[in-house]
Amino acid sequence: MLRETLRRIGKVEPASWLPPLSGEPWGYRRRARLGARFVHARGRSMVGFREKMSSFVADIERCEVLVPQVGTLIGALSKLVTQLSIPTRIPQIEVAAGDGTTVLVLRVLSPLNEADRELLRNFEGEQGVRWLLQSGRPDQLETLQGATPALSYELPAYGLKLAFEPADFIQVNGDMNRLLIDRVLQLLELDEQSEVLDLFCGLGNFTLPLATRARRVVGIEGDAGLITRARANAAANGLANAAFHVGNLAGEDAVQRCLALAQGGRYSHVLVDPPRTGAMDVLSALAALKPRRLVYVSCHPGSLARDLGILVAEHGFSLQAAGIVDMFPHTSHVESVAVLDGPGS
Numbered sequence: 013m014l015r016e017t018l019r020r021i022g023k024v025e026p027a028s029w030l031p032p033l034s035g036e037p038w039g040y041r042r043r044a045r046l047g048a049r050f051v052h053a054r055g056r057s058m059v060g061f062r063e064k065m066s067s068f069v070a071d072i073e074r075c076e077v078l079v080p081q082v083g084t085l086i087g088a089l090s091k092l093v094t095q096l097s098i099p100t101r102i103p104q105i106e107v108a109a110g111d112g113t114t115v116l117v118l119r120v121l122s123p124l125n126e127a128d129r130e131l132l133r134n135f136e137g138e139q140g141v142r143w144l145l146q147s148g149r150p151d152q153l154e155t156l157q158g159a160t161p162a163l164s165y166e167l168p169a170y171g172l173k174l175a176f177e178p179a180d181f182i183q184v185n186g187d188m189n190r191l192l193i194d195r196v197l198q199l200l201e202l203d204e205q206s207e208v209l210d211l212f213c214g215l216g217n218f219t220l221p222l223a224t225r226a227r228r229v230v231g232i233e234g235d236a237g238l239i240t241r242a243r244a245n246a247a248a249n250g251l252a253n254a255a256f257h258v259g260n261l262a263g264e265d266a267v268q269r270c271l272a273l274a275q276g277g278r279y280s281h282v283l284v285d286p287p288r289t290g291a292m293d294v295l296s297a298l299a300a301l302k303p304r305r306l307v308y309v310s311c312h313p314g315s316l317a318r319d320l321g322i323l324v325a326e327h328g329f330s331l332q333a334a335g336i337v338d339m340f341p342h343t344s345h346v347e348s349v350a351v352l353d354g355p356g357s
Contacts, residue, residue: 013313013346014313014334014335014336014346014348015029017313017314017316017317018313018316018317018320018334020317021314021317021318021321022316022317022318022319022320022321022324023321023325024317024320024321024324024331025331026331026332026333026334026350027330027331027332027333028332028333029333029334029335030195030333030334030335030349031335032335032336032337032338033188033191033192033195033335033336033337033338034188034337034338034341035185035187035188035191035338036187037077037338037341037342038076038077038341039076039077039078039079039080039083040077040079040184040185040186040187040188040341041077041078041079041107041184041185042079042107042108042109042110042165042182042184042185042186043107043108043109043182043184044061044078044082044106044107044184045104045105045106045107046059046060046061046086046089046104046105046106046107047059047060047061047062047069047103047104048069048093048102048103048104048105048119049067049068049069049103050093050094050099050100050102056090056091056094057090057093057094057099057102058070058071058090059086059089059090059093059105060072060075060086060090061075072086072087073086073087074086074087077341077342078107079107079109079114081109081114081139081140081141082107082109082114082116082141085139085141088135088139089105089116092131092132092135095131096124096128096131097124097125097127097128098120098121098122098123098124098128101120101121101122102118102119102120102121103119103121104119105117105118105119106119106146106178106179108163108176108178108179108180109163110162110163110164110165110176111164111165111166111186112164113142113161113162113163113164114140114141114142115141115142115143115144115161115163115178116141116142116143116144117143117144117145117146117153117178117179118132118143118144118145118146119146120145120146120147121147123147124145129156132156133156133157136156136157142155142161143155143156144160144161144178150179151177151179151237153178162175163175163176163177163178164176165182165186167190167193167220167221169190169193169194169221170193170220170221170224171224171249172220172221172224172245172249173245173248173249174215174216174217174220174245175215175241175244175245175248176215176241177237177241180214180215180237180238180241181214181215181235181238182214182215182217183217183339184339184340185339185340188337188338188339188347189217189339191337192309192337192339192347192349193217193218193221195337195349196218196283196307196309196349197221197222197225199305199307199333199349199351200222200281200283200305200307200351201305202222202225202226202281203225203226204226204227205227205280206225206226206227206280206281207226207227207228207229207277207278207279207280207281208222208226208228208229208230208279208280208281208282208283209229209230209232209274209277209279209281209282209283209301209303210222210229210230210231210232210282210283210285211231211232211261211270211282211283211284211285211286211291211294211298212232212233212234212261212284212285212286212287212291213231213232213233213238213242213256213285214233214235214238214242214285215238215241215242215245216231216241216242216245216246216254216256218283218285218309219231219242219246219254219256220242220245220246220249220251220254222254222283223246223251223253223254224251226253226281227253228253228254228255229253229254229255230254230255230256230257230273230274230275230277230279231254231255231256231257232256232257232258232259232261232270232273232274233256233257233258233259233261234258234259234260234261234262235258236258239256239257239258242254242256243256257273259272259273261286261291261293261294262289262293263293264293266293266294266297267293267294267296267297267300270294270297271297271300271301274297274301277301278301278302279301279303280303280304280305281303281304281305281306281307282298282301282303282305282306282307283306283307283309284298284306284307284308284309285308285309285310286310286315287311288311288312288315289312289315290310290312290315290316290318290319291308291315291319292315292318292319292322295319295322295323295326295327296327298323298327299323299326299327299328299329302354302355303354304353304354304357305351305352305353305354305357306323306329306351306352306353306354307349307350307351307352308320308349308350308351308352309347309348309349310347310348310349310350311339311345311347311348313346313348316348316350320334320350320352323352324352327355328354328355329352329353329354329355330352330353330357331350331351331352332351332352332353333350333351334348334349334350334351335348335349336348336349337349
């Protein structure tokens with residue numbers, strides 16, 4: 013699929029194909045949104061994933077691709093929501109699993125009573141998860157008891173620990189994320205003098221590993237909350253050579269904004285990891301920075317192919333290699349990675 017998409021949309025073909033990266037196909041998903049729906053005809057709530065092209069929630073007892081500590085609880089969650097005083101006012105449960113803590117964010121459209129809270133506290137104790145209640149904005153969360161649970165994941169190969177919030181974007185597959193980071197660093201071929209620009213950097217998932225290998229790394233991201241976490245993660249890991257800036261990398265002024273935030277630096281390497289819409293609005297900025305090497309990580313082959321085609325045809329980059337990462341086993345979705353050399357490299 014990736015090969016055909018690159019040919020059809022981008023009119024490009026890499027000089028070589030990278031071997032696919034794959035891992036354990038079960039129990040991998042650490043972030044998810046479960047739907048909840050009270051079905052009057054059945055007299056109970058159903059919790060799970062929504063059926064394709066439908067608002068109905070699939071009737072399941074467990075999910076084999078969710079991390080086991082949540083995937084085995086689907087039936088228990090359905091029973092729990094049914095027992096609450098407001099089962100018709102619970103539309104969803106967000107799942108966020110760190111390396112040592114699993115958080116379930118319960119969306120509540122009406123207040124819970126004390127009996128409801130006791131049921132939830134008992135569930136916490138029995139199942140080893142923590143509840144957070146969301147009655148307003150996604151970042152306004154209430155604990156049932158004790159301090160707000162701390163979520164984090166480790167990247168042992170780099171000696172790093174990254175903290176994140178329940179609503180933050182992280183790669184859903186932790187094992188494949190580690191393999192992807194390894195591949196990105198291998199493809200960039202950094203040394204102690206390398207200066208790297210990381211666009212769409214999030215909370216530092218790539219930036220901080222890059223900082224352990226390069227002289228300097230600058231991350232740019234449009235979400236101010238993620239940048240706050242990225243800066244905190246850099247400080248907590250003792251990485252003074254990683255800097256982060258808030259900047260929207262889409263829209264008419266994206267090129268000027270990107271170049272301004274890059275502070276006129278000359279970057280030997282660039283990493284781009286955009287959302288599904290791609291990085292088209294900053295491609296001219298990437299060309300102006302004249303990196304020696306550029307690695308592009310993508311969750312959408314179509315926007316990847318479009319952007320690679322522009323970089324090659326209009327800006328003189330050469331597509332050296334491309335490949336896939338099976339980040340989402342049992343689905344049609346795929347993560348892709350491509351490496352390009354800049355003009356004259």
